Amino acid sequence: MTLYNIFDRYLFLPLGDLVYGSCVVAKLKEMRHNDHLTEKEIRNIQDEKLQRLVQHCYKTVPYYTKLFDRLGIKPEQIRTREDLKVLPVLTKQIIRDNYNDLFSTSVDPKRLRNKSTGGSTGTPLKFCTDNAEWSSWKASTLRAWEWYGLHLGDKIFSLGGNSINQKNNIFSFKGLYDRIIMRNNKFSSADVSDECMQRHYNTLMKLKPSAIRGYGSALYILARYIEKNNLPVCPVKVVLTTGEVLVPDYRRKLQEVFKAPVYDAYGAGDGGILSHECPKHEGLHISEESCIIEITDEQGNPKPDGITGQVCTTDLDNYAFPFLRYLVGDMAYIKKEKCSCGRASRLIGEVMGRAGKLIYNKQGTPISPIMLWIMMYPQLNYHVAEHQNVYSKIDKFQIRQDKEGDILILLKIKDPNEPKEQFNYILDNYRKHFVGSTVDIQFVEEIPCLPSGKEDYCMSEYEYNV
């Protein structure tokens, strides 16, 4: 450990908690301890937190009070993970329709943290969390980094879209937190041109980080650029991927080019899910002390381990805007086996739904589905009024790429009488990424289901042979 690591761990992080009103130090200590617990001990923590949360929801969250009363459910009935099935699932649509009723009346509005996330239908969802939830999130990430020999204070180079690349004012508290405590240097993956890749490469070499982090697809594009140009790379401890499903090809390429192990993570800010691979690479360890994950059908009927279904999550730490049995919109399964590393937490096997089919432009550069979404909402701060204005005009969208590689954007806007020119920025964004393809927008009244029957926001028939 360097001197910076020691200062960061024992001085900056506790100081951050003090200024921010968070409790990362305490949570991290707790999580390190939980790593050695038995399955039964973890279940006890989970059950106890669940009972407390359900009582809180019934007493202080109008949506849940009404729901429990309507269904004749008493909060005391829900004592374990298995009991949750008496509750109906919470969908994105229910959240939109009951947004104001989902806030707890006992939480100080000043302590709320506004968040937003994309959805598989392309419509953003806004929600809130509080400091405790945020602290668990950070602690769970830091615990996983420790598994890989990465310590707080080690430099990180991050490449991604919105969720890992919020443009924080560098002098804001969050900006300072990122730079000084997390030492996370964030760069946008929106531009995939060679010039931009060269800039990222130069930064990387200058920064000499301990870890490279980002969307698998964004890092893959950088890795391919480095490989194509035969550029030397500085040694890194690990490559950390997040935000979308890590395709095996990407993992191989990242490992080859950066000469470091690749660890994937799967999380959903809405729903408090965090899960990380351990050095055994046998699946993603769920942070069971922070969330309960069930795999269900669309109605919330649980599926057995080993069977793929909807990810349905209960966030055990978000008391401000509680999520009980929330359908995230991803598909996954939970492994029947435990990890050979000895940790008792359950493992998520494969996650589906965040990658879909990869889309290539005519130059053979992969554009990940998450980027298609980002290009639609270029200023991704859902809570800034003028951005909200743009978001609020788009209801849904779908991107279709035909066999020739041309792009058609189906756009359903809320008010058909809106002047269409204001959406031209979408065309500009897409044309920048799909050079040589025809890109058009078609305004539609309804977004059709894809031939697979699935409601999704991208589909491609274009085959690019890499």
Ligand SMILES: [Zn+2]
């Ligand atoms: Zn493990």
